[in-house]
Amino acid sequence: MLFAIASREFRNLFLSPLAWSIMAILQVILAYLFLSQVDRYMAFQARLGGMEGAPGVTDFVVSPLLQTVGFVFLLVAPAITMRTFSDERRNRTLSLLISAPVSMSDIVLGKFLGVFLFFLTMLAMIAAMPLSLYAGTELDTGKLLAGLLGLALLLTSFAAVGVFMSTLTEQPVVAAISSFGMLLLLWIIDWSGDSHQEMSGLLAYLSLQNHLGSFMKGLFSTTDVAYYLLVSALFLILAIRRLDQQRLTG
Amino acid sequence: MDTKILIAVDELCRYYGHHLAVDAISFELAQGEVLGFLGPNGAGKSTTMQMISGNLAPSGGRIAINGIDLLDRPRLAKAEIGYLPEQPPVYPDLTVREYLAYCARLHRVGKTHRGGAISRALRRCGLHGVETRLIGNLSKGYQQRVGIAQAILHNPAVVILDEPTVGLDPNQIRDIRELIRELGQSHGIILSTHILPEVQATCTRVQIIHRGRLVFAESMQALQQRLTGKALVLETQSAVDITKLQQIAGVSAVEPLASRRARLLFDADNPAAAVAACVAAHDWGLVELALDRQSLEQVFVELTCNEDGAAQAAAA
Secondary structure: OHHHHHHHHHHHHHHOHHHHHHHHHHHHHHHHHHHHHHHHHHHHHHHHHHOOOOOOHHHHHHHHHHHHHHHHHHHHHHHHHOHHHHHHHHOOOHHHHHHOOOOHHHHHHHHHHHHHHHHHHHHHHHHHHHHHHHHOOOOOHHHHHHHHHHHHHHHHHHHHHHHHHHHHOOOHHHHHHHHHHHHHHHHHOOOOOOOOHHHHHHHHHHOOOHHHHHHHOOOOOHHHHHHHHHHHHHHHHHHHHHHHHHHHHO | OOOOEEEEEEEEEEEEOOEEEEEEEEEEEEOOOEEEEEOOOOOOHHHHHHHHOOOOOOOEEEEEEOOEEOOOOHHHHHOOEEEEOOOOOOOOOOEHHHHHHHHHHHOOOOHHHHHHHHHHHHHHOOOOOOOOOEHHHOOHHHHHHHHHHHHHOOOOOEEEEEOOOOOOOHHHHHHHHHHHHHHHHHOEEEEEOOOHHHHHHHOOEEEEEEOOEEEEEEEHHHHHHHHEEEEEEEEEOOOOOHHHHHOOOOEEEEEEEEOOEEEEEEOOOOOHHHHHHHHHHHOOOEEEEEEEEOOHHHHHHHHHHHHHHHHHHHHO
């Protein structure tokens, strides 16, 4: 049942022009960034060639691109997740799911999975750009894969936060703005951490962005994997609790 | 016939904050019954139906669907229910067929039966010809029918329909009533409506709910007998002598209604023949002599308005 809901959610996204336009705009902007980065690499190539331990094409082109992808998703993910539950509540279609023999966790996980699949599709389209470099050069495949994995994990937490925020309100726009606020807060939470030593460790751990760094350097650390999975699980459980509680309060 | 109890509701309560919306309602629904749920707006009909369909958690009491407790084993119990809420839960972006296919998957209709179940629901609800159109482009009546198709798709033991004929034209209403009667033979159906003739046309049992309490629950047969009251209405061309009427055997009382109209109450057999003979003998000129039928509407108004007045008087 989970997969029925997930595939419906995934295909529903393609029924609205919103998802298509987001995909198109994102692709254009990132392609522009990618090309200008490639251009700069071409200009510096001669000088880099003479240097000892100079950054390769992966560091010069791919890493900055993937870094930007993380931030750009922070801006667009709420627009994708906002409709998951608020639309169902506004159109009063949620009762179809609730009166079906499906558990609340199946409903929430199904919606989450559908949105996450859509994010992965977007990520695959973006990954096509650095992959195209293989036509002319060699890349640091490990670094590229670690970066993509880091982004995929980041997107699980974006999807979970967005789905939870969508259960809170009937207005999709309110859901989008509140999930954007929540994600941005988690993104910048460690920026103020320098003054208090004991706090900065905790704040740095809470930051969504911080954990992406090691993936971008090509490091696969279980701490970071666990962090993203914990954030996702937390918000998904909150979403399930929220729907259960709605049945009680009406 | 061995009748199976499909729904057993026991002392069901529901609070919204401090407001008691449903107050200790108990009833049962057997296979082959169509139960009409009546009540003024805000009486608790929809709340009760939402609780039976699992959309609202009750504040107290038990609900068993086909012997399965809804609160203990919700998934098993919900598999036996088809529910049409007040507003049909349809996705405007899907075609009718896509939508029903999704509902079939949600209700765990096996892959091999899915096609058959969908075409049966389409046929029963008269949706052939619109199955490839987007639901959002259909008229309200067709959307309502898609909602009904969704509720009967998986062949549930119990079908709960919250105001199923709202927004339909008279022909469609007749079709839907026919469908409900047909479904009622093999399923148990709960139906809520504001349209009283609809209840008389389709239901085998009637319940009136008022201020969260069940104030009337009778089978249609018992209701018909009750409605066919023990009274005659007599109208004549010239004034009648009431004492003469009272002497007729079988007439227990006479109430004058207007100058030439009277209401005759009786206990046992209908004394209409004797009354007619009496009128003819005195040459009063018979205009009308009829059984005084109480309509369901009168029962409804009596049960739901008098109490209002009483409550207001108590509150004042």
